[in-house]
Amino acid sequence: MIYFDNACTSFPKPPEVVDSMRDYYLRIGSSPGRSGHSLALKAGRLVFEARESLSQLFHVPRSERLVFTCNATDALNLAIMGLLREGDHVITPSMEHNSVMRPLNYLLKKGIIDLSIVPCSEEGHIDLDALKRSIKKNTRLIAVNHASNVVGTIAPVGKIGKISGEIPFLVDAAQSAGAVRIDVEAMGIDLLAFTGHKSLYGPQGTGGLFVREGIDLKPLRLGGTGSKSDSWDHPNFLPDKYECGTPNTPGIVGLGEGVRFVLSQGIDEIRQHEMRLTRSLLEGLGDIEKITVYGPKNPYEQTPTVSINVKGREASEVGYRLDRQFEIMTRVGLHCNPGTHRTIGTFPHGTVRLSMGFFNTQEEVGQVLEALRDIATAP
Amino acid sequence: MGMDGNPSKEKTEERCAAVLEAIHYVIKGEKILKRTGLRIGVIPVPREISSDCGMALEFSCKDRERVEQILADEDVTVIGIYALRKGQYSKL
Numbered sequence A: 001m002i003y004f005d006n007a008c009t010s011f012p013k014p015p016e017v018v019d020s021m022r023d024y025y026l027r028i029g030s031s032p033g034r035s036g037h038s039l040a041l042k043a044g045r046l047v048f049e050a051r052e053s054l055s056q057l058f059h060v061p062r063s064e065r066l067v068f069t070c071n072a073t074d075a076l077n078l079a080i081m082g083l084l085r086e087g088d089h090v091i092t093p094s095m096e097h098n099s100v101m102r103p104l105n106y107l108l109k110k111g112i113i114d115l116s117i118v119p120c121s122e123e124g125h126i127d128l129d130a131l132k133r134s135i136k137k138n139t140r141l142i143a144v145n146h147a148s149n150v151v152g153t154i155a156p157v158g159k160i161g162k163i164s165g166e167i168p169f170l171v172d173a174a175q176s177a178g179a180v181r182i183d184v185e186a187m188g189i190d191l192l193a194f195t196g197h198k199s200l201y202g203p204q205g206t207g208g209l210f211v212r213e214g215i216d217l218k219p220l221r222l223g224g225t226g227s228k229s230d231s232w233d234h235p236n237f238l239p240d241k242y243e244c245g246t247p248n249t250p251g252i253v254g255l256g257e258g259v260r261f262v263l264s265q266g267i268d269e270i271r272q273h274e275m276r277l278t279r280s281l282l283e284g285l286g287d288i289e290k291i292t293v294y295g296p297k298n299p300y301e302q303t304p305t306v307s308i309n310v311k312g313r314e315a316s317e318v319g320y321r322l323d324r325q326f327e328i329m330t331r332v333g334l335h336c337n338p339g340t341h342r343t344i345g346t347f348p349h350g351t352v353r354l355s356m357g358f359f360n361t362q363e364e365v366g367q368v369l370e371a372l373r374d375i376a377t378a379p
Numbered sequence B: 001m002g003m004d005g006n007p008s009k010e011k012t013e014e015r016c017a018a019v020l021e022a023i024h025y026v027i028k029g030e031k032i033l034k035r036t037g038l039r040i041g042v043i044p045v046p047r048e049i050s051s052d053c054g055m056a057l058e059f060s061c062k063d064r065e066r067v068e069q070i071l072a073d074e075d076v077t078v079i080g081i082y083a084l085r086k087g088q089y090s091k092l
Helices: A015-027 A038-058 A073-085 A098-109 A129-133 A156-162 A249-265 A267-286 A315-328 A338-343 A362-377 B023-035 B059-074
Strands: A066-069 A088-092 A115-118 A139-145 A169-172 A189-195 A209-210 A291-294 A305-310 A331-333 A351-355 B015-020 B041-044 B055-060 B078-087 B088-092
Touching: A015 A038, A015 A066, A038 A066, A038 A189, A038 A249, A038 A291, A066 A073, A066 B088, A073 A098, A073 A169, A073 A189, A073 A209, A088 A098, A088 A129, A098 A115, A098 A139, A115 A169, A129 A156, A139 A156, A189 A331, A249 A267, A267 A291, A267 A362, A267 B015, A291 B088, A305 A315, A315 A331, A315 A351, A315 A362, A315 B059, A315 B088, B015 B059, B023 B041, B023 B055, B055 B059, B059 B078
Parallel strands: A088 A115, A088 A139, A139 A169, A169 A189
Antiparallel strands: A066 A209, A189 A209, A291 A305, A305 A351, A331 A351, B015 B055, B015 B078, B041 B055, B078 B088
16 A cells, blocks of 8 residues: 555544543543643643644744644644734735635625735746735735645745735644744744644644744634633633634644654754655656646755646546555645636646645555556557 | 741741643742752642642742742743742742
8 A cells, every 4th residue: 555645634644643532531531721620731742742842843932822723724823813804915826725725715705804815827927016016004814824725836935024014924833733844933924724644653643833923813712721611701812812712632642742743853864855756756747748747846946746647537437446456645636726727727627636635655665656557558 | 937037947848839830840940940949849739739730849939039040031931930838839
């Protein structure tokens, strides 16, 4: 079995991630921040350490500014729905995921916001001049996908952070967190949404949002936090303001361990390994006549995610044969991102997405190329 | 009691409790205070202080000023400081 669907969910996970979750359930099992007993305190410490590890990875100066959510979509909803008010203008590139586009489109159709969509090249590069020109007096948010979930293109978030200036800058790091260096200070990121189950090697159902000091989001959920329990007023301090109800403690424990795995391997080493895999895959695909490759086709400009099509074959058929005949897991279709497929010219049929991760090897790349050659040349 | 200059060991070791906003700040406070060499404990918030279900930081009352200063430097809000006297906590 070869797993090339890491942009969806990374697999396998580092053994220590699974061990930490098992250990939590065998030895602690309790909820943090509620009861005052020693197991509750132990759970609280594990959640605290996960928050600190994430803050270290993203260079967040005060870890309470990083709140846990269910996933990146949940974090993006908190950022978008919590920030925007009637009359606000938003700028976003043409390649955003539905987790950004659906909340924005909802607000647009309700007549609450005005939206400018900035064009991108076929390779997925944002037209930065057009982005600059789109800024208006009432621009209240610039929302950018750090790395495309379809073609892997990495956005120049540092440059956009400079362009955005005082305008809140939201980065969707679902595909980049753990795979590409992120520094919220150096890059001028005001809101960073991430998921735990991709390149941070945590479990599904985890994620978070960094909220820069001075940015006030309306909380989308109110309720019990274990703090200020004598009052019916929801707390106004972080992280409790955006974290109510019992958290996903085993998930956060696993996520913390996944982040420490990334920190111990080193983000640059992970990136080097994934760039080598991407280079081999791109070179091999270039040698197969009937295959079209989308995106930058340059390991320096993308994550280890490559979209392709095989001439004369539907993406769904290629994906099916890769799975059934060769036991290679990929994802075909539109990848929750019609905007990108329109931009790269593959709407509505989509592509076959080959997405690698830290645990993939050069041997696997070779086997995938062989399988694709077989499918492409079959009568 | 204990602050009146009587040097008996028990009295110089008078214990104080700092109530913070949330468990995150209790664990954060414990970590940064321990780093400075202070002896810090984490205890359930005593019932006479609050009906809240949280935890509090516990330390020697003679370290009170340092504790407050270090927490303030890290932007940790202290809701209240209490001293344990005759088995009862009272607000300072």
